Amino acid sequence: MFRQLTPRLYASPQITLDEVEAAAAQGIGLIINNRPEGESDDQTPGEAIAAACADKGIAYVAIPVTHAGFSQQQVAAMAAALTSTDAPILAYCRSGTRSTLLWALAEASRGENPAELARLAGQAGYDLSPVAALMDMLAPGK
Numbered sequence: 001m002f003r004q005l006t007p008r009l010y011a012s013p014q015i016t017l018d019e020v021e022a023a024a025a026q027g028i029g030l031i032i033n034n035r036p037e038g039e040s041d042d043q044t045p046g047e048a049i050a051a052a053c054a055d056k057g058i059a060y061v062a063i064p065v066t067h068a069g070f071s072q073q074q075v076a077a078m079a080a081a082l083t084s085t086d087a088p089i090l091a092y093c094r095s096g097t098r099s100t101l102l103w104a105l106a107e108a109s110r111g112e113n114p115a116e117l118a119r120l121a122g123q124a125g126y127d128l129s130p131v132a133a134l135m136d137m138l139a140p141g142k
């Protein structure tokens with residue numbers, strides 16, 4: 001269910017309360033919700049995920065991303081979340097794609113190589129081509 005992007009970062013489609021428990025068993029220390037509330041009638045509400053995280057001692061942050069695209073504030077918030085802990089992290093949205101794209105943008109803004117990010121995402125089944133130009137623009141010194 002959780003697709004590994006890096007040794008400590010996973011992306012996932014929408015998670016359930018049972019999957020919060022699975023994440024805790026796997027040692028996840030932070031869950032990042034990249035899905036806007038009310039996007040789908042069948043999604044588990046963020047507040048329920050947050051409560052389940054609190055019960056399991058997992059930190060939780062919401063950085064909702066709509067299909068309209070990514071903002072600098074979202075990229076900065078994701079970068080801050082990724083550096084807020086040394087524990088494994090799980091980011092989720094509807095399919096895992098927006099979480100992966102936002103991760104790549106955040107990492108590119110911190111100086112990570114876009115080609116390496118694309119390789120890692122591809123190994124997990126995600127395509128970064130929709131944000132390739134943005135990754136290049138966000139690279140330090142650009």
